Amino acid sequence: MENSKHIEEFNRLVNKKFNLYNSMFLNLPYRKVENVGMLIPILQRWSKSGLEEGKEPLEILNSFFEGQTNLKTEMDRIDFMFQVIQYVERQVVLFDSVEDVALPEIRQMEDDLTIRDFFHQMDHRISAEDIRSKLQTFSARIVLTAHPTQFYPPRVLDIMSRLRHKVRDNDINGIDILLQQLGLSSLLNPEKPTPLEEARNIIYFLRNVYYDASGQLMAHIRTSTQDEGFDNPNVVKLGFWPGGDRDGNPFVTSDTTIAVANELRMSLMKCYYRDIKQLERKLTFKGVESLLKELRGEVYKAMFDPDHALPWKEILNPLLSVKENVEQKYNSLYKDDIDNLIDKVKIFKSHFANLDIRQNHSIHKLTVETILKKAGIIQKSLEELTEDELIDILVHQDIKIGDLSFANDLVTDTIQTVMQIDKIQEKNGEEGCNRYIISNSEDIFAVLFVHALLRWFGQFKEYPKVDIVPLFESMRGMDNAEQIMKRLFNIPEYRKHLALRNDCQTIMLGFSDGTKDGGYLKANWSIFKTKEILSETCAENGISAIFFDGRGGPPARGGGRTHRFYAAQSDRIASHEIQVTIQGQTISSKYGTQEQFAYNIEQLLTAGLYHALFKSENFIPGEARSLIEKLSNISFEKYTALKHHPKFIPYLEKMSTLKYYGAANIGSRPVKRGQKKKLELSDLRAISYVGSWSQLKQNVPGYFGIGTALKTLKDEGRLGDLKQLFNTVPFFKALMLNSMMSLYKCYFELTAYMDKNDGFSDFWEILYDEYKLSKSMLLEISGYEQLMEEEPVSRSSVEIREKIVLPLLVIQQYALQMISKNVSHKSSYEKIVQRSLYGNINASRNSA
Numbered sequence: 001m002e003n004s005k006h007i008e009e010f011n012r013l014v015n016k017k018f019n020l021y022n023s024m025f026l027n028l029p030y031r032k033v034e035n036v037g038m039l040i041p042i043l044q045r046w047s048k049s050g051l052e053e054g055k056e057p058l059e060i061l062n063s064f065f066e067g068q069t070n071l072k073t074e075m076d077r078i079d080f081m082f083q084v085i086q087y088v089e090r091q092v093v094l095f096d097s098v099e100d101v102a103l104p105e106i107r108q109m110e111d112d113l114t115i116r117d118f119f120h121q122m123d124h125r126i127s128a129e130d131i132r133s134k135l136q137t138f139s140a141r142i143v144l145t146a147h148p149t150q151f152y153p154p155r156v157l158d159i160m161s162r163l164r165h166k167v168r169d170n171d172i173n174g175i176d177i178l179l180q181q182l183g184l185s186s187l188l189n190p191e192k193p194t195p196l197e198e199a200r201n202i203i204y205f206l207r208n209v210y211y212d213a214s215g216q217l218m219a220h221i222r223t224s225t226q227d228e229g230f231d232n233p234n235v236v237k238l239g240f241w242p243g244g245d246r247d248g249n250p251f252v253t254s255d256t257t258i259a260v261a262n263e264l265r266m267s268l269m270k271c272y273y274r275d276i277k278q279l280e281r282k283l284t285f286k287g288v289e290s291l292l293k294e295l296r297g298e299v300y301k302a303m304f305d306p307d308h309a310l311p312w313k314e315i316l317n318p319l320l321s322v323k324e325n326v327e328q329k330y331n332s333l334y335k336d337d338i339d340n341l342i343d344k345v346k347i348f349k350s351h352f353a354n355l356d357i358r359q360n361h362s363i364h365k366l367t368v369e370t371i372l373k374k375a376g377i378i379q380k381s382l383e384e385l386t387e388d389e390l391i392d393i394l395v396h397q398d399i400k401i402g403d404l405s406f407a408n409d410l411v412t413d414t415i416q417t418v419m420q421i422d423k424i425q426e427k428n429g430e431e432g433c434n435r436y437i438i439s440n441s442e443d444i445f446a447v448l449f450v451h452a453l454l455r456w457f458g459q460f461k462e463y464p465k466v467d468i469v470p471l472f473e474s475m476r477g478m479d480n481a482e483q484i485m486k487r488l489f490n491i492p493e494y495r496k497h498l499a500l501r502n503d504c505q506t507i508m509l510g511f512s513d514g515t516k517d518g519g520y521l522k523a524n525w526s527i528f529k530t531k532e533i534l535s536e537t538c539a540e541n542g543i544s545a546i547f548f549d550g551r552g553g554p555p556a557r558g559g560g561r562t563h564r565f566y567a568a569q570s571d572r573i574a575s576h577e578i579q580v581t582i583q584g585q586t587i588s589s590k591y592g593t594q595e596q597f598a599y600n601i602e603q604l605l606t607a608g609l610y611h612a613l614f615k616s617e618n619f620i621p622g623e624a625r626s627l628i629e630k631l632s633n634i635s636f637e638k639y640t641a642l643k644h645h646p647k648f649i650p651y652l653e654k655m656s657t658l659k660y661y662g663a664a665n666i667g668s669r670p671v672k673r674g675q676k677k678k679l680e681l682s683d684l685r686a687i688s689y690v691g692s693w694s695q696l697k698q699n700v701p702g703y704f705g706i707g708t709a710l711k712t713l714k715d716e717g718r719l720g721d722l723k724q725l726f727n728t729v730p731f732f733k734a735l736m737l738n739s740m741m742s743l744y745k746c747y748f749e750l751t752a753y754m755d756k757n758d759g760f761s762d763f764w765e766i767l768y769d770e771y772k773l774s775k776s777m778l779l780e781i782s783g784y785e786q787l788m789e790e791e792p793v794s795r796s797s798v799e800i801r802e803k804i805v806l807p808l809l810v811i812q813q814y815a816l817q818m819i820s821k822n823v824s825h826k827s828s829y830e831k832i833v834q835r836s837l838y839g840n841i842n843a844s845r846n847s848a
Contacts, residue, residue: 003792006109010796013102017167018095018800024172025094025179026087036083040091040807042068043084047810056753057813078828081811082835088808089839090182093156095804096589096842097163099797103595109793112563113606116224126613132225134612136232140604141579143239143356143548144205144587146198146249152588154204156187161208164593188838195252199242199260203267205587206352210238211271211344213594217601218343219336233346236601239435240264240353241581246417247360247439248685254416261355261424261432262306268352269303272315275341279322282334288325291318309427312349319345351432355424357417358437358471364449367414368394370406371456375399390445394452395493404457415457421466422459430465437508437548441470442477444487451494463500469548473510475518478530481507482537489541498543505538506579508548512686519639519705520742524735525632532572539574548579561738561791562600566607568730571619575612578604583687589842624729627713627721634712635705638770642704647763654820655751655760656692657812658684660834695840697750697809698767702742707773710781722781736778737790743775744787744798750809753817805843812836 026037043064050060061077071077099106113121115135119128152160159182166174193201214236222230243260246252276296283292295318302310323338365382372378372393382390393399406412424433436454438446447468454464472481485505488494498505509530515523531547538545551562566578582591591597611618620628642648652658693700713722725732748771754764775787788795815832823829 003789006792007796009109010102010106010793013105014095014099015796015800017102018098021094021098021167021175021179022091024176025091025183036080037087039068040084040087043807043810044803047806051747051749051752051810054749054752056756056817057750057810058753058817060810061814074823074825075828078825078832081815081832084807084811085832085835085839086183088805089187089842090179091804092801092839092843093160093182093187094163094179095800097160097167100593100596101164101168103593103599106793107599110791112603113610114224114602115221115606118606118609119225122613128225131609131613132227132230134609135221135225135235135605136230138232138605138608138612139234139237139577140601140608141237141239141354141548141577142591142601142604143241143579143581144202144353145581145583146195146202146242146245152187152201153189154201156182156185157204157208157588157592159185161593195243195249195256196259196263199240199263202240202242202587203263203352205592206238206264207267207271209592209594209597211268211348213597214238214347215340215344216594217598218347219340220598231346233343235605236347238348238353239579239581240355241358244355244433245358246413247358250410254413254420257355257357257417257433258420258424261428264352264355265309265350265428265432266303266306268348268350269299269310271348272341272345273299273303275344279334279337279341282337283322283326283330285326285330287329288322291322291325294318310350312345312429315350316342316345349429349431351428354431354435355428355433356435356437357421357433358439359414359417360439361441361446361449363410363414364438364453365445366408367411368449368452370408370411371399371401371415374401374406391448391491394445394448395491399452399456415453418453418457419459421454422461425465434465435467435469435506437469437471439471439473439510440477441472441484442474442480444484446470447484447488447494448491451497464497465501467501467504467506468497469506469508471508471510471550472530473513473517473550475522475526478509478526481530482533485534485537489537489543495541502544503542504544504546504576506546506548507534508550510550512550512690515701516684516686516689519636520702520739521706521709521735522632522636522639525628528570528573528731531574532570535572535574544576545574546577546579547574548581550581551583561734563603563607564730564734564737566604567610568618568734569611569615570731571615573611573615575608575615578608580604618730620729620731623721624725624732627718627725628729628732631706631709631713634709638705638708642700642766645763645766647760651760651763652689652692655696655754655757655816657695657816657833657837658688658692660830660837661688661691691837691841694745695809695812695837697745697747698771699742699746700767703739703774704767704770706736706739707770707775707777710777711773714777714780719781723783726781736782737788739774740778740782740787741791741794741798743771743778744795745802746771747802747809750813753813801843805840808836808839812840 026040046064046068047057047060050063055063061081065071065077065080069080071080119131122131159178163175163178163182166178217236218230218233221235222228240260243252243256243263273296276292276299280289280292280296283289295315298310299315301308319338319342323335323342326332326335326338369378369382372382373380377393378384385393404412404415406415421433421436436450438450441447447470450468451464454460454466454468458464458466470481470484472478485507489498509527511523511527517523518526527549531545534547535545562580569575589596590600690701693702710722713719726736727733748768751764755761755768757764779785779787782789784790786795788798812833815829815836818829819826819833
């Protein structure tokens with residue numbers, strides 16, 4: 001009954017409004033083809049009924065063209081399909097806007113807790129003072145990445161922002177004008193963005209959303225906790241990968257990193273300048289005006305000159321003087337405005353966001369090998385040294401090389417990047433660039449190579465003020481993680497480095513590549529166990545473990561309901577901070593407005609508080625652990641068999657949109673690592689891998705193997721145990737609910753024609769059978785009648801989004817079928833496939 005009320009309310013707040021505005025939108029004119037908008041609802045119904053009747057996209061669209069249009073030539077039909085894609089892309093934007101405006105009321109229908117709710121609901125279990133105390137030291141860090149599924153240029157983001165305001169005000173005329181502007185504006189980049197352009201696109205959110213929202217969040221926390229003395233500027237931290245993440249991206253160089261660091265700092269100064277000017281209009285008092293005028297002048301210099309850096313305390317101290325003056329002489333007038341800017345300065349200092357450096361372990365190995373050859377320590381290879389000899393060189397010897405030019409540009413750039421970290425810290429402060437992340441960490445040298453490079457080439461006055469962060473993302477890496485960290489902690493020189501870094505060790509876990517490597521359940525359970533083991537290992541050595549989760553948007557890449565996931569962490573996992581990557585279109589869909597940002601940060605904070613204060617409730621007994629372990633291993637075997645199927649890679653290459661990701665002007669990053677001609681799964685980026693399954697509406701990485709695992713245990717007579725596991729172990733339930741989301745977004749009818757394909761019929765049936773089994777088994781162990789039963793609002797949103805993009809998906813499959821026939825207009829169909837990626841990515845909001 002409650003669910004039906006929620007669905008009715010969602011329909012009132014979102015669906016009915018969208019249908020109203022959409023009817024206006026579908027009347028927008030386009031060149032070449034008349035009445036395209038009016039034909040889209042017909043095409044949607046035609047596609048739905050045709051797929052349900054077992055027709056293939058080729059047959060559906062051909063019959064539509066013949067029966068519903070006057071389009072006779074192939075080029076006319078191609079033009080029509082491009083126009084449909086454009087309409088659908090904008091329908092998605094419209095629906096996003098309507099749903100975003102309804103967000104505050106929608107959230108009231110869900111079970112998530114605000115900080116105020118947390119205090120009220122927990123007051124009988126723990127004192128408010130204990131909650132305040134934890135909140136004073138807790139931190140949530142979201143790290144914005146440059147992954148290629150966030151592609152709206154700033155001009156379009158501005159239209160979307162104004163559209164949300166008009167929808168909120170029910171301004172029909174204003175909405176009509178903006179819909180016309182949206183319809184006539186390109187949503188896409190005309191060419192691939194450079195890494196610096198990518199960074200600027202993400203900085204748009206920093207300047208227009210997070211800057212103000214973070215200040216408001218501090219005030220909100222004080223009000224919610226009834227603690228006016230709350231002063232933890234680290235409660236929210238922003239990390240930044242564009243311009244610093246060069247793993248597999250040859251376009252990110254040391255020059256890029258410097259440019260992005262400058263851009264971050266100067267963009268922040270522009271925000272400060274705006275706020276100072278606003279204060280000047282209000283604080284027109286003797287002794288205050290002069291302070292603000294002088295401060296504004298200094299900030300102005302730092303806004304445009306990359307060589308003029310203003311230390312953050314030289315901004316803070318004048319503001320503190322202004323506050324003191326106003327409190328003592330001017331009745332504390334506008335004190336809240338002053339406090340708001342002071343909070344922002346304490347949060348963002350002079351860096352705006354922490355620029356992380358990331359590079360692959362193999363590049364560091366190549367760099368160290370090249371250096372030792374030049375130094376005359378080895379002839380050709382590191383293999384000439386024993387492990388102990390290499391460790392001794394890395395931690396004890398000082399390597400001095402005069403000429404730092406090398407034949408391999410990547411080696412030269414790696415060294416230059418290390419050398420400039422201190423320069424960035426001098427201008428942006430230490431937090432401006434103080435983390436070095438090593439991808440593909442699988443042995444002790446992943447960390448020691450970087451430690452040595454920092455010693456040899458870092459320009460630090462005292463010691464390397466850099467956290468060295470291993471990224472364990474493969475099954476092998478996670479299996480080795482415990483021994484790697486134990487050995488590192490036993491090396492005095494590395495232990496001394498940690499002592500200088502506040503006895504904290506940040507460890508990153510890669511959900512995306514972990515799932516690609518081990519399958520959904522195996523990867524998540526392995527990461528969970530790895531966190532438990534490393535928490536204990538760190539604690540035994542007097543070190544605080546901080547886990548940084550590399551998560552994408554969909555469950556297949558560690559996404560899904562973030563609050564539910566972190567609140568369900570076990571009692572054995574360290575709870576000092578939550579650190580998580582925010583990738584692709586998740587930046588705009590979950591953190592794209594001030595309301596969304598505040599809400600989702602609050603969810604991270606309350607999840608972290610719950611885990612820290614009530615972690616004993618997440619204790620997982622031994623029998624339950626054994627059951628999850630068995631499920632994990634069975635699902636891993638099933639997924640591994642799929643990966644090794646001879647049709648696995650050919651299916652992705654020939655039947656999916658995989659190769660078109662690289663052609664789209666979404667991001668600067670290649671879709672795979674390395675230059676190998678033959679596609680190998682290990683080189684394939686998780687984004688394009690998971691995204692390709694999403695475009696097929698098959699979502700294989702989000703569930704494959706779960707159905708087989710659950711059915712195996714059911715056949716062993718353990719159905720009751722599985723039901724108990726679902727109902728009593730929050731972590732397991734969180735995983736299964738996220739998997740249900742992946743299953744709910746599947747639509748195998750779209751690709752049912754592949755069942756008739758001579759080359760891939762058997763492989764498609766393997767996928768479809770596991771989908772059906774996973775769905776039926778999850779419903780059985782949960783007792784639900786339908787997927788996402790506990791999330792009626794989210795389910796309704798997914799239903800509408802899938803309905804919007806169905807014509808686009810049918811067109812995409814039609815184009816793929818035409819390409820396979822090697823038709824005369826093949827290049828046009830390839831462009832259709834490429835263009836169709838965008839709308840589906842955004843409609844899913846967490847598809848990649």
